Amino acid sequence: MTPSQKNVLLCVTGGIAAYKAATIASRLFQKGFHVKVIMSDSAQKFITPLTLQTLSRNEVYTDTFEERDPNVVAHIDIADWANLVVVAPATANCIGKLANGIADDMITTTLLATQAPVIIAPAMNVHMYQHPAVMQNMQKLADFGYRFVEPGEGLLACGYIGKGRLAEPEEIIACIEGHFSGAESVAGLPLKGKNVLVTAGPTREQVDPVRYFTNYSSGKMGYAIAKAAARMGASVTLVxxxxxxxxPSGVHVIDVISTEDMFQAVMKEYPDQDLVIKSAAVADYTPRIKYGEKMKKNKENWSVEMEKTKDILSVLGQKKERQILVGFAAETGNLEEYAMDKLKRKNLDMIVANNVAQEDAGFSVDTNRVIIYKKDGSSIEYPLQSKEKVAEEVLLQALELMAL
Known part of the structure; x- marks a missing residue:
């Protein structure tokens, strides 16, 4: 890859984390990237343009109307120059403007004009980050195809402890390098251009307005898969x-309650998907009668008659066309027997099996120990590792099937 193919436009908006942009610019330059920087007016309150000019070895853009070269329009020229745009830090204000097509400064004007991929690294107070408007704006940007580097958790400059701290420069740079490592072979973003559907968590089956049946699933495995798929460049829908x-940032989330809700949501999204990973622990049975009022405790014994819910995975297997379909088997024994039976009965391409009776690999914990079985009869056993690492391994194995 020649240097001209590694043009990174770094957009710095106004937050205390703006000082980290200096490290990002410096490290990128040292690694052979061509770096140009745009700063908002607010960013200049925290760090000077001269600092970033010195570290990037390029002039810093600050004003939409400052046209130094009469042969070009600056914000169009730099928008066309960039192979990748990175907004770090990205404030709630900037995210809101981008999500709603507002172009009132050099950064937002350039971003609306560029055809390059965009990576957003949010940084703000924890309550701002969790505000419904901010979450909605990030979701809109994710739907537009923007990628996110999630903020970290810890002590924030405002004194609060929570999520909102700008990701460390090393993480942002790794994301940038991952993008460019896939420029020729798509090795860095192996799921770029692919639609991935992930299901996660439990479902709840209502008995009456205050009671329901459910299971112990925390959703951690499915959420880890959704995040990993997004990092690999996929357009991800998480049911x-x-x-x-x-x-998770950069992921389209559909919230559901019951198995029927999940069935309807999944079937609606299914035709457009390239890869479906169904890690949710859906309820197998639901009360035959759902009471409209709370049942009073006036009986010594109370029996609830149950009936089967729809088998979502089986229906997906029946309707499968070009999709790669991956299931999960959460068992407490006879792992291989039950997993292989499920794989064949439900017409899966791959199944991920784990023993949830193990304390370090069951529900709610952050680690997992799995065996992946494929329809060709092969299997791969993985040692205990983080669910984030398991998620990556599951996706890499699914990618092999997608390449066949």
């Missing part, structure tokens, strides 16, 4: 049952 997890 999630009720969980306590934060919605």
């Amino acid at each position: 999630s049952g009720p969980t306590a997890l934060e919605k």
Whole structure:
């Protein structure tokens, strides 16, 4: 790859984390990238243009109307120059403007004009980050194809502890390098241009307005897969049952409650998908009668008659056309027997099996120990590792099937 193919436009908006942009610019230059910088007016309150000019070895753009070269229009010229645009830090204000097509400064004007991929690295107060308007704006940008580097958790400049701290420069640079490593072979973004559907969490089956049946699934495995797929460049839809997890940035999330809700959501999205990974632990049975009022405790014994829910995975297997279909088998014994039976009965391409009776690999924990079985009879056993790492391994194995 020649240097001219590694043009990074770094957009710096106004937050205390703007000082980290100096490290990003410096490291990128040292790694052979061509770096140009645009700064908002607010960013210049925290760090000077001269600092970033010195570190990037290029002039810094600050004013839409400052046209130094009469042969070009600056914001169009730089928009065309960029192979990748990175907004770091990205404030709630900038994210809101981009999501709604507002172009009132050099950064937003250039971003609306560029055809290059865009990576957003948010940084703000934890409550701002969790505000519905901000979450909605990030979702809109994800739908537009923008990628996100999620903020970290910890002590924020405002004194709060929570999620909102700008990702470390090393993580942002790794994301940039990952993008460019795939420029020729798509090795860095192996799922670029692919649609991936992931299901996660439990479902709830209502008995009456205050009671329901459910299971112990936390959704952590499915959320890890959704995040990893987004990092690999996919357009990701996550159909999630009720969980306590934060919605992942850059992922389209559809919230559902019951198995029927999940069935309807999945079937609506299914035709457009290239890869479906169904990691949700859906309820197999639902009460035959759902009471409209709370049942009073006036009986010594109370029996609830149950009936089967729709088998979402089986229906997907029956309707499968070009999709690669991956299931999960959460078992407490006879792992291989049950997993292989499920793989064949439901017409899956691959199944991920784990023993949820193990304390370090079951529900709610951050680690997992899995065996992947494929329809050709092959299998791969993985040692105990983080669910994030398991997610990457599952996607890499699914990619092999997609290449066949």
